[in-house]
Amino acid sequence: MTWRRGYTYSTSVKIAEGVTLPTIDAGCSCVGACIDPRICACAKLNGSDFPYVHKDGGRLIEAKSVVFECGPNCQCGSGCVNRTSQKGLKYRLEVYRTPNKGWAVRSWDFIPAGAPICEYTGTLMRTNDVDNVSGNDYIFDIDCLQTMKGLDGRESRPGVVPHMDDRTDDKKTENVPEFCIDAGTIGGVARFINHSCEPNLFVQCVLSSHRDIKLARVMLFAADNIPPLQELTYDYGYALDSVTGPDGMIKVLPCHCGAKDCRKRLY
Numbered sequence: 001m002t003w004r005r006g007y008t009y010s011t012s013v014k015i016a017e018g019v020t021l022p023t024i025d026a027g028c029s030c031v032g033a034c035i036d037p038r039i040c041a042c043a044k045l046n047g048s049d050f051p052y053v054h055k056d057g058g059r060l061i062e063a064k065s066v067v068f069e070c071g072p073n074c075q076c077g078s079g080c081v082n083r084t085s086q087k088g089l090k091y092r093l094e095v096y097r098t099p100n101k102g103w104a105v106r107s108w109d110f111i112p113a114g115a116p117i118c119e120y121t122g123t124l125m126r127t128n129d130v131d132n133v134s135g136n137d138y139i140f141d142i143d144c145l146q147t148m149k150g151l152d153g154r155e156s157r158p159g160v161v162p163h164m165d166d167r168t169d170d171k172k173t174e175n176v177p178e179f180c181i182d183a184g185t186i187g188g189v190a191r192f193i194n195h196s197c198e199p200n201l202f203v204q205c206v207l208s209s210h211r212d213i214k215l216a217r218v219m220l221f222a223a224d225n226i227p228p229l230q231e232l233t234y235d236y237g238y239a240l241d242s243v244t245g246p247d248g249m250i251k252v253l254p255c256h257c258g259a260k261d262c263r264k265r266l267y
């Protein structure tokens with residue numbers, strides 16, 4: 001597969017051949033920094049408010065369906081608080097080995113609630129173009145509708161990427177996201193973050209350079225104050241019995257998150 005760097009998506013996501021990114025949005029005309037939400041065009045998209053507070057270099061006030069950030073054509077500078085997810089890693093993250101979940105991620109630093117952790121990076125692809133779906137543990141569907149519904153959306157999520165045979169059936173494919181991020185070959189630290197039924201992170205869709213929700217960036221934010229060395233986790237959001245293998249059989253993956261109310265299965 002060939003790829004080019006996705007400057008209009010995210011500097012660290014590669015864009016697969018055949019994926020065309022939308023035109024970059026005109027952005028806001030705030031000079032220096034975005035301060036007045038009644039004037040800033042990007043703040044208006046967020047309901048005439050800024051999604052972040054300045055504290056600790058930018059913290060998300062609350063989970064939203066989508067966060068509209070300032071982008072390449074905005075007149076504000078790189079220090080603008082409405083670019084919080086674009087500023088790179090803020091905390092010292094460690095990838096470490098667990099006894100029963102493979103690799104995992106923790107922070108050496110205290111992380112306050114609402115802080116940006118990392119972006120799920122990899123190769124931005126059409127879900128239909130992913131090879132060896134059932135053997136790839138690192139595919140993240142860009143499914144902001146599911147994120148919008150929060151955990152209650154779990155029932156309606158059709159599993160990660162269904163087996164190819166399933167895609168011929170329109171009824172089964174209507175909810176399948178068109179694009180995904182494949183971190184199987186290349187990717188950042190987010191690919192090592194495990195699932196938990198009681199997670200301390202949450203997934204937040206972010207649009208910073210265009211307005212196409214199908215191609216939103218996928219960010220992880222802290223759901224709670226997280227002490228140093230606690231494993232970082234988010235809810236993968238699978239519906240049970242939603243994942244099938246190449247043989248068409250339903251796959252089951254036991255959950256080892258250790259939460260008191262663990263559902264015992266990821267899918």
Ligand SMILES: C[S@@+](CC[C@H](N)C(=O)[O-])C[C@H]1O[C@@H](n2cnc3c(N)ncnc32)[C@H](O)[C@@H]1O
Nearest residue numbers: 101102103137191192193194195254255256257
């Ligand atoms: C995106 S990867 C996460 C990193 C992975 N642990 C590794 O070693 O690369 C997802 C895979 O991690 C494992 N995993 C994640 N959360 C788990 C959990 N709560 N219980 C058991 N396995 C888990 C599963 O094999 C899953 O398919």
